Amino acid sequence: MNDLTMSSLSLEFFAPVGLFAQAGGGSNSAIITFAIYIVLVMVLAGLSHRLLQSKSFMSEYFLGSRSLGVWAFALTFAATSSSGGSFIGFPSLVYTHGWVVALWIGSYMVVPIFTMGLLGKRINQVARKTGAITIPDVLRDRFDSPGFGGLATVLIVFFMTFNLIAQFKGGSTILQTLLSDVPLFQDAQVLTSHALAGVPFFGAADAGYFLCLLVFTAAVVVYTAYGGFRAVVWTDVLQGVVMVAGVLIMLPMAIYLVGGMEKATKEIARMTPPKAVSLLIETDEPLASPLVLAKNSWLVSGGEGEARRVFRLAAEARIESGENTAEVKTEEDAPQHIPAIEITFPKHIAAARPTKFTSGGQVVSVRQKVVPEEQKEKVGYDGDGQAGVYMKGPGIDKSSADGFLPLGLAISFFFMWNFSGAGQPSNMVRLMAFKDSNTLRRAIFTVAIYYTLIYFPLVVIFMCAKVLLPGWETDSDRIMPEMAKALTMAMNMPWLAGLLVAAPFAAVMSTMDSFLLMISSALVRDVYQRNINPDAPEKTIKRLTYVVTVVVGLTAMLAAVSPPQFLQDIIVFTGSGLSTSFLAPVSLALYWPRFNRQGAIAGMLSGFLTHMLLYAVGYFESGGKIEPLQLFGFHPFMVGALASAVVSVVVALTTTPPPEHLVRKFFYRD
Amino acid sequence: MTSPGETPHGNSVDDRPPELDPIFVHARREAVVILLVFFVCLTWSVGFYVVDGLQPPGAAAQSTPTVWGLPRWVFWGLLCPWLAVDVFTFWFCFYYMKNDDLDGGGSPQAEGEPGHE
Numbered sequence: 001m002n003d004l005t006m007s008s009l010s011l012e013f014f015a016p017v018g019l020f021a022q023a024g025g026g027s028n029s030a031i032i033t034f035a036i037y038i039v040l041v042m043v044l045a046g047l048s049h050r051l052l053q054s055k056s057f058m059s060e061y062f063l064g065s066r067s068l069g070v071w072a073f074a075l076t077f078a079a080t081s082s083s084g085g086s087f088i089g090f091p092s093l094v095y096t097h098g099w100v101v102a103l104w105i106g107s108y109m110v111v112p113i114f115t116m117g118l119l120g121k122r123i124n125q126v127a128r129k130t131g132a133i134t135i136p137d138v139l140r141d142r143f144d145s146p147g148f149g150g151l152a153t154v155l156i157v158f159f160m161t162f163n164l165i166a167q168f169k170g171g172s173t174i175l176q177t178l179l180s181d182v183p184l185f186q187d188a189q190v191l192t193s194h195a196l197a198g199v200p201f202f203g204a205a206d207a208g209y210f211l212c213l214l215v216f217t218a219a220v221v222v223y224t225a226y227g228g229f230r231a232v233v234w235t236d237v238l239q240g241v242v243m244v245a246g247v248l249i250m251l252p253m254a255i256y257l258v259g260g261m262e263k264a265t266k267e268i269a270r271m272t273p274p275k276a277v278s279l280l281i282e283t284d285e286p287l288a289s290p291l292v293l294a295k296n297s298w299l300v301s302g303g304e305g306e307a308r309r310v311f312r313l314a315a316e317a318r319i320e321s322g323e324n325t326a327e328v329k330t331e332e333d334a335p336q337h338i339p340a341i342e343i344t345f346p347k348h349i350a351a352a353r354p355t356k357f358t359s360g361g362q363v364v365s366v367r368q369k370v371v372p373e374e375q376k377e378k379v380g381y382d383g384d385g386q387a388g389v390y391m392k393g394p395g396i397d398k399s400s401a402d403g404f405l406p407l408g409l410a411i412s413f414f415f416m417w418n419f420s421g422a423g424q425p426s427n428m429v430r431l432m433a434f435k436d437s438n439t440l441r442r443a444i445f446t447v448a449i450y451y452t453l454i455y456f457p458l459v460v461i462f463m464c465a466k467v468l469l470p471g472w473e474t475d476s477d478r479i480m481p482e483m484a485k486a487l488t489m490a491m492n493m494p495w496l497a498g499l500l501v502a503a504p505f506a507a508v509m510s511t512m513d514s515f516l517l518m519i520s521s522a523l524v525r526d527v528y529q530r531n532i533n534p535d536a537p538e539k540t541i542k543r544l545t546y547v548v549t550v551v552v553g554l555t556a557m558l559a560a561v562s563p564p565q566f567l568q569d570i571i572v573f574t575g576s577g578l579s580t581s582f583l584a585p586v587s588l589a590l591y592w593p594r595f596n597r598q599g600a601i602a603g604m605l606s607g608f609l610t611h612m613l614l615y616a617v618g619y620f621e622s623g624g625k626i627e628p629l630q631l632f633g634f635h636p637f638m639v640g641a642l643a644s645a646v647v648s649v650v651v652a653l654t655t656t657p658p659p660e661h662l663v664r665k666f667f668y669r670d
Numbered sequence: 671m672t673s674p675g676e677t678p679h680g681n682s683v684d685d686r687p688p689e690l691d692p693i694f695v696h697a698r699r700e701a702v703v704i705l706l707v708f709f710v711c712l713t714w715s716v717g718f719y720v721v722d723g724l725q726p727p728g729a730a731a732q733s734t735p736t737v738w739g740l741p742r743w744v745f746w747g748l749l750c751p752w753l754a755v756d757v758f759t760f761w762f763c764f765y766y767m768k769n770d771d772l773d774g775g776g777s778p779q780a781e782g783e784p785g786h787e
Contacts, residue, residue, distance in 0.1 A: 102744050103719050109752040110704075110711050113759050117704050117767070121697040125772045261739025269734055381727040391734040391741050393724040403727045410719055414712045437770045441763040448759040452752060460740075591698055668688040 031182050033498025034175075034505070037242070041223050041509075044234040048227030057538050058529075061228035061545060062133050062521040063433050066124075068233060073434040074446035075240035076233040077116065079510035080426055082243060082454065087507045088170050089571065091483070092476035094462035097397070097404045098268065098390025102459045104405055107414040112447035115421035120431040120440050122590040126666060127432040134518075135425040135582070136526040138432070142589045143597040144662060146531065151601060153526040155581050155608060156425050160515045160522075161556065163574035167515065168213060168560035171220075171508040174501065175212035177481035185211075205561050213557055221553035224513040225546050229433070232513040239506030244453050246484075246503025249496065251457045253487045254464035261460065264467050268390050271466065272344045273383040274473050276398070278337035278371040279311060281326035283319060289360030293317040293326055296474055297355040299340070299368055310343040310352040311368065314474040319359075319366075326366075337371050341473050344385060348470045390466065399627060408633025416637045420576055423583030423641075426514050516556075520549040569626040573615060580607035580640030584648045592652075593667045599652025607644030611636050696768040703766065707758060711751055718747025 052060050059065050068076070094101045123138065130141035136156070140149025179185040185208070193207035202210065223231055258264035281293065295316045302308035317326040317338045328335050343349055357364045380398040383389035389396055393410070394403025405413070421427060434440050465472075465483045472479050484500035524545045529536060536544075585603045588595040614636035618628040628636040723743030725732060737745040 099741050099744055100723070102748050103715065103723070106715050106748045106752070107708075107711065109715075109748075109755045110708050113755070113762060114704055114708055117762070118701050121693060121700070121770060121772070125693050125697075125770075128772055262736060263739075265736050265739050265741065384727075388732065388734065392732070392743070393719060394727060401727065407716070407720060407724065410716050411712070414716060418708060437768070437772055441767050441769065444767075445759050445763045448756050452756055456749060456752060591694075591701065664688065667691055667694055669691055 031179060031185075031498070033502060037498075037502050037506075038219050040238060041219065041235050044238065045223035045227035045231040048231035048234060051230055052228060057542055057545075058133055058525065060230065061542075062517065062525060063429070064229045064233055066128065066433055067435050068430075068433045068439065069435055070439050070442040070446060072233050072237055073430065073439055074443035074450065076236035076510075076514075077427065077430045077443065078112075078447045078450045079236040079240040079243065079507070080430065080514045081111075081115075081421060081424075082240075082507045082510070086454070086458070087243070087480050087503060088174065088477055090458060091462040091465070091480040094459050095465055095479045096473060096476050097395035098466075099459070099463060100393040100395040100405045102456070103393065103410055104413050105417070105455050105459070107417045108451050108455045111417055111421050112444050112451055114418040115424075115427055116431065116440065116444045116447065118422050119428065119587065119590060120434070120444075121437055123428055123431045123586070124434060124437075124440070126590060129665070132432065134521050134525050135428050135586070136522065137530070138428075139585070139589065139600065140526075140530070142662070142666060143600055144659070145597045145601075148597055148601050148604075149526060150531065151604060152425075152582070153522045155578070155604070156522045157519055159574040159578045159581075160426075160519050161552075161559075162570060164512060164515050164519070164552075164556040165559045166570035166574070167508050167512045168216065168556050171216045171505060171512065172209055172212040172560065173477065174481055174505050174508065175216055176208050177478055177485075177501070179212070180208070202561060210561065213560060217553055217557040220509055220512050220516065221550055224516050224553070225549040228545075229517060232510075232517055233433075235513065236510045239510040240450070242499070242506040243503045244450060246500045247454050247457050247461070250461050250484065250487060250500060253491055254461045254468070254483070257487065257490055258464045258467045261464075264464050265391075267347075267467050268463060270345070270347075270387050271390055272385050272387050273389055273396050274312075274341040274343050274471070275382070275385070276314075277311065277340050277342045278373075279313075279340045280336060280369040280371055281317060281319075281338055281366055282368075283324045283364060283366050286322050286324045287319055287359050287364065288321060290321050291319040291326075291357055291359035291364055291366075293319070293338075293357060293366070294355070296472075297357070298352060298471070299366070300352050300354040301368065308349055309370075310349045311340045312343070312471045312474050314339040314341060341471070342370070343471060345470070390463075399622065399625070402633070406633060409630070409635060412630075412635035412638045415641075416576060416579075416635055419583055419641060420579035420637055423579030423581075423586065424575065425578060425582055426511075426518055428582075428586065429518065516549060516553055519552050520545060523548050523552075573626055573628075576635065576637035576640070577608065577611050580611045580637055580644055583607075583641055584645040588645075588648055588652070593663045594657060595648070595652050596655060596658040598655040599648045599650075602651040603644045603648025606647040607640045610643040611640035614639060693770045693772065696770055700762075700767055703762065707755070707762075711755060714751050715747050718743050723747060 055065050064072075090101075090105065093104065097104075126132070126142060127138055130138065132138040132141055136149040136152040139152050140146055188211055189208045192211050196202045196205060196207060196210065223235060227234075255261055255264075258267075279299070281299075283291070293313060293316065295313055297313045299311040299313070300308065301311075315328050315338060317328050319326045325336055326338055328338055343352065357366060381394070381396055381401050381403045382398065383396040394406045397404040400406075431440075434443065461483065462479060465479055469479065469482060469486055472482065481501050484503075485497050488494050488497040488500065524541065528544060529541060533540075581604050584607060585600040588603070589600060614631065615626070615628045618630075618636075619626065621627075621629065630636070631639050721743075723741070735742040740749065
């Protein structure tokens, strides 16, 4: 223990460089904005439900009767693609890795024309010819193969269920941040905590998170189940407007507060990355009452003649009554090495002030020791403490020595966002729903402008966040709501926080409702109506649809009670899994007359299995993390999609040609 | 792969030589242009990254010139092509892509309308 550094801590608040670490207030207006937003969504669901009464149930409920106009089609497409990842995971990546993330997302410059233009016209035409309502419907009819339709249904349900759980987590986390300062919510949190204590399964859940999960689930499930596809589309339009408005409001505020981009970028160029450390935290005497050291608390050490050191906790810790050593709050064990980061950028060190801790109404002074690292092989690239790591690639990455975006991955992601987007069944369904090809042409351009206004500005905003809100590497998934709160507080417009935080909330909702409906349609239409009871009366189908939508939503909520970590990783896993399975078979089905059922099934299975294999190997190699094996430095999507395409073509060419009537039907004039 | 004008496999179901669906032909041609644009953007952006934006982990820190407050490689390698693609998309959607009748096989466009052959 002699080699540990130990210092007592002063008790001041952190006043980060020119701004606010503890943005508070404004949440009453935020909760009002949120409530108005939910009411609007419910009104739209009600209107959709009325429309539903006058149309064919299946076609209207799952596809909006193929009558979407430009704005509805463009914004539902854009909003569905912009998931929780866009407003939670993506800002977190920008904040953590720096400017290199602009290239990570850079291929969104071609995503609209690629994902809508490549398959849009053909898939819409084929779906009209066959009367298809879902993607498995299209595949089943194109190859006259119920088995292939069934396989597609299973894969959609498998991947989308994973994604839905991650989206539930994202939405609930955002809502929790939004409401964290509201007294009513804090009281409800305490009540929920008491109610859940000792209840199996739910007892371990964070009370605030659980409460938000309940509200979130109720809102999404009710409006989706009640209004169907039309409600999802109309709410997507509302959510799409909220998202772009949120970004366009935040952009000038962020640039203004950092003093212009030139100044911000120069400061970022001088920044050095924080170091991951473990702390041993103690008090002089055993405490009479328990002390909670909240996650993201600041600890500052050093004084006269001693170098100043600044730490931020990456986990919540507690010192129980009668004890004087902090332990991490976990269920099974209570390690005394508290994970934290040490700030290394001199400007941030000089400005830091520690969090004030109180126990039993008394201010408590704590001291910390940095636990020396055991000698072990360095796994990732931590930037080596150098300035400039946020300005260029590959960017720091704790898990890869090659950094965040080496060349192979840069190419992979450029491919992935486009090919993966084109291969998403949720996008394909929307391509089946537009009214005519003129709508498609206008919508592609609309989405192109929309993405330009969303993604590049998001990079700029969260590079500014590095200057305005240092130290959030401990909890970077919260940077978006924290930035929204901080900007509105600094501009003295707290009422705006609700709208800004509604943007990521809208992003999550617009994706969740679509995925919920996809799973529901797969089960009701593809499994029940087409395979079990083709003659089921509309009344039965209606009732079953409502029940299935609600049950799927509640199941995903239960799975999200113990929230999965790594939101962005799960979203990438499911997105790339779906597209490796669907892209080649669907594209070849639409554009290659010689393509047959055997090739399609083999292509879909090979894409799926390759993707799963690479993730499974990576999972075991990394000791339980969602880190796929990157064969030759490429993302599994690239390898899986290539395998799927090659197998599709080879198997199709080596088996019997497709029946002539199918070729005539789909590739020749009637 | 069957090309325009070819017959499908085997004998035709009637005596008329089958004619490829014009929507299929239009969509395929548009898809080829989209793929070309994608590869141009990939080459430009990743190329700029390699030349000006990538430095091997552990290499000595280099200064990064800026343009309008953005790192130079971000400005030229990402922002500029992004705006250029928006202009291209406008041309593609309104002057190149066909306004096909998706319920039938023909084109509803009038002579002189953008996108009409």
